[in-house]
Amino acid sequence: MDNTIEKIVQVLQEKAGATFEEFRGEVHVFVNADKIVDSLTFLRDEHAFSLLSVLTAVDYWPQENPRFHVIYQLTSLTQNLSLQLRVPVNANQLKMPTATGVFEVANWREREVYDMFGIEFEGHPDPRRILMAEDWIGHPLRKDFPLGYEEPQFSFNFEEIDLRKPYVKE
Amino acid sequence: MGVEQKLGNMGIVTTTLENAVNWSRTNAMWPMLFGLACCAIEMMAAQASDYDMSRFGMELMRPSPRQSDLMIVAGRVSRKMAPVLRRLYDQMPEPKWVISMGDCASCGGVFNNYAIVQGVDEVVPVDVYVAGCPPRPEALIHGVLTLFEKVKGEKFVDLAKV
Amino acid sequence: MPDYQLEEVAVGPYKHLVSERAVSGETMLLNMGPQHPSTHGVLRLLLELDGETIVNCIPDIGYLHTGVEKNMEAKTYLKAEVMCDRLDYMNPLGNNLAYSMAVEKLVDLDVPPRAQALRVILVELQRIASHLVWLGAFGLDLAAMSLFLYCFREREVILDIFELVSGQRMMTTYIRPGGLWRDVPVEFESAVRHFLKIYPARIDEYEALMSKNPVLQDRIVGIGKMSAQDALSYGVTGPMLRASGVDWDLRKARPYMGYEQYEFNVPTRKEGDTYARYIVRIEEMRESLKIIEQAMNKLPMGPVNSDNRKFVPPPRSEIGTSMESLIHHFKLWTEGFPAPKASIYSAVESPRGELGVYLEGDGGPKPYRVHWRTPSFNNLSVISLITKGHLVADLIGILASVDIVLGDIDR
Numbered sequence: 001m002d003n004t005i006e007k008i009v010q011v012l013q014e015k016a017g018a019t020f021e022e023f024r025g026e027v028h029v030f031v032n033a034d035k036i037v038d039s040l041t042f043l044r045d046e047h048a049f050s051l052l053s054v055l056t057a058v059d060y061w062p063q064e065n066p067r068f069h070v071i072y073q074l075t076s077l078t079q080n081l082s083l084q085l086r087v088p089v090n091a092n093q094l095k096m097p098t099a100t101g102v103f104e105v106a107n108w109r110e111r112e113v114y115d116m117f118g119i120e121f122e123g124h125p126d127p128r129r130i131l132m133a134e135d136w137i138g139h140p141l142r143k144d145f146p147l148g149y150e151e152p153q154f155s156f157n158f159e160e161i162d163l164r165k166p167y168v169k170e
Numbered sequence: 171m172g173v174e175q176k177l178g179n180m181g182i183v184t185t186t187l188e189n190a191v192n193w194s195r196t197n198a199m200w201p202m203l204f205g206l207a208c209c210a211i212e213m214m215a216a217q218a219s220d221y222d223m224s225r226f227g228m229e230l231m232r233p234s235p236r237q238s239d240l241m242i243v244a245g246r247v248s249r250k251m252a253p254v255l256r257r258l259y260d261q262m263p264e265p266k267w268v269i270s271m272g273d274c275a276s277c278g279g280v281f282n283n284y285a286i287v288q289g290v291d292e293v294v295p296v297d298v299y300v301a302g303c304p305p306r307p308e309a310l311i312h313g314v315l316t317l318f319e320k321v322k323g324e325k326f327v328d329l330a331k332v
Numbered sequence: 333m334p335d336y337q338l339e340e341v342a343v344g345p346y347k348h349l350v351s352e353r354a355v356s357g358e359t360m361l362l363n364m365g366p367q368h369p370s371t372h373g374v375l376r377l378l379l380e381l382d383g384e385t386i387v388n389c390i391p392d393i394g395y396l397h398t399g400v401e402k403n404m405e406a407k408t409y410l411k412a413e414v415m416c417d418r419l420d421y422m423n424p425l426g427n428n429l430a431y432s433m434a435v436e437k438l439v440d441l442d443v444p445p446r447a448q449a450l451r452v453i454l455v456e457l458q459r460i461a462s463h464l465v466w467l468g469a470f471g472l473d474l475a476a477m478s479l480f481l482y483c484f485r486e487r488e489v490i491l492d493i494f495e496l497v498s499g500q501r502m503m504t505t506y507i508r509p510g511g512l513w514r515d516v517p518v519e520f521e522s523a524v525r526h527f528l529k530i531y532p533a534r535i536d537e538y539e540a541l542m543s544k545n546p547v548l549q550d551r552i553v554g555i556g557k558m559s560a561q562d563a564l565s566y567g568v569t570g571p572m573l574r575a576s577g578v579d580w581d582l583r584k585a586r587p588y589m590g591y592e593q594y595e596f597n598v599p600t601r602k603e604g605d606t607y608a609r610y611i612v613r614i615e616e617m618r619e620s621l622k623i624i625e626q627a628m629n630k631l632p633m634g635p636v637n638s639d640n641r642k643f644v645p646p647p648r649s650e651i652g653t654s655m656e657s658l659i660h661h662f663k664l665w666t667e668g669f670p671a672p673k674a675s676i677y678s679a680v681e682s683p684r685g686e687l688g689v690y691l692e693g694d695g696g697p698k699p700y701r702v703h704w705r706t707p708s709f710n711n712l713s714v715i716s717l718i719t720k721g722h723l724v725a726d727l728i729g730i731l732a733s734v735d736i737v738l739g740d741i742d743r
Contacts, residue, residue: 023674023675023676024440024674024676026676026677028675050564050565051564051567051569052567053567053677053686053688053705054677054688054690054703054705056703056705058675058692058700058701059701071690073677073688073690073705077564077580077585080585080586082677084677103565103567104562104565104567104713105565105566105567105710105713107713108709108710108713109709125348126348126349128345129394130393130394131393131394131397131742131743132285132394132397133249133250133394134345140284140285140399140402141401141402145284145402146284147283147284147402147403147406148283148284148285148399149282149283149406150278152282165289165292166292167291168291168292168293168294169295204367205373206373206374206396207373207396207418207421207738208418208421208503208739210373211421211422211465212501212502214465214468214484215484215487215488218468218480218481218484218485219481219488220488233367233368233369245396246396246398248394248396248397248742250394250395250397251366251374251395251396254365254366254367258367280414280415280418281398281399281400281403281415282403283398283402283403284399284402285397285398285399286398286399303503304501304502304503306501
């Protein structure tokens, strides 16, 4: 891996107790939830990682510990580097500190993660759903949420599905 | 036929009231601007220079539902948007028609999941379905002309029953 | 007597976002609803107005949420590509390119040079088409309707080229992992060269209509200023960032698909207002023309698909003669190809900014998680900052210059 990235990863290992892995030229650093805001601030101020490109999550159900990984991808414009931070989140403790103080884009992106996965961010100024309707129940991108697939109508089952479909009368 | 043959070219036409009313309805039907997604771009292309919809009487697209007769639902309707769609349909004055443009509005299209209404006829009653993803502007114009034929066949007796 | 309880109910769930004057009734909450002539899709804006001046602007998105990320997990890698055209519907070939590059990075697949050059030509043509729709909508919002008709006339020429190549005007799914669907026909070169010949004069025509127009200058110069620091903090990329002075273009910084061979500039402006964004996009159209011309001149001969039959289907002519081709075709169509149990992130430069795909495989034929990092989501989040203190008529111009596509935001 790149020399600059190697030094940054070493500092993160000392300060935040992070582990890392590499794949196809990318570096993924695993950080715990309580150290993530400090790591982001450190990377933004000391190493000029000024752009937070991605803030999303992955669900690893039925594995409970950890169930989610929250992913932060940082880009440094001046040095042309990229770094990915991953935070494991357990199923029985779905709370994380918010990164809104470090990057303003985290405001909407964390609302999206809450809406789609149910992970709550403490200290977020506006904890509402963003993509689904306000009274929607459930978190769609979790693996135990069904796709909502409707059975397609072929010629052999056309009439029986037609009777069940909720057409509007007028 | 009839009176014109006897009187010659005196500038008189005889027809039924139904034909006259239906003819005037088709010649100046104003669509409501309801473009949601990709089909909206093809609807805009149908309104623009190469495939001009103004030659069929649809000169302007009115954003206000109170001033339009035709709602072209162009694009995918999500579950959050469905109540808004129904409300706008209710605000349109009679007589009104609905064209469901594209696959997503007709049957849910490519997206068979929790977020998209599988066919906009679960929300509003549809008169003409236009297929395609997105339908070419010529396909939309064909759908509009099909709707005109349907309107020309409407009878007053059916309207009185409602 | 003023009815304070009514204001409490009206303000309701947005109480923490509006100022206290809204609750007391001094300012008005106006709903610029999902259906409006000058929103670029179904966007709902809640405006807190003091007369005509905007005190707060709260966007409400999600009216076009399609559930693409979850739906792509239920299909194999090749079948899922059909859904990705429909995300940013102004730029379907760009979305195809982003997804194909992500799959190629995940399974380590090569792309032959002819396919790379053709991909560059098609994506730059798509960029011009997307900027044409932006320009037409921009003119339409600011009541210059003739520009709309001119832009769509040009766009028909580009859509004819796409139809020549793939059979479809917009949602082509032409760029697939490993190369392209099939090679371009012989008429492609003359069609593209004809477009390159007529187009520069047309851009000059648009500039003559709009750029020096005193009404336009009054309306958009100095409106909606955004500083570079705010832009980076809000994650803004693309022409909006370049109009605020930051020179960051993924085609130059992290070249992909052979962009390093072509000479082109990246237009940047310092002011960060609506006029700067307008000029940056007009200049980008000219730069795209340069790239297309160089790529057409250097177009190499050769195959348009990778040789790796484990991921790319074999041509139909081989299936009748070779047993391995038949088996590969069968496995690819019934099962799909497996991807390693790892995750990657790959980004391209779309007309709106950095379009990235976070793709995670699990060893099977279906993606485990696909996340689309779409640029319009970040670009829209900055609107509540840059419209404070402006009039409602200025908001229309600012929203037009941000160039959002709701399919991109809501996915």
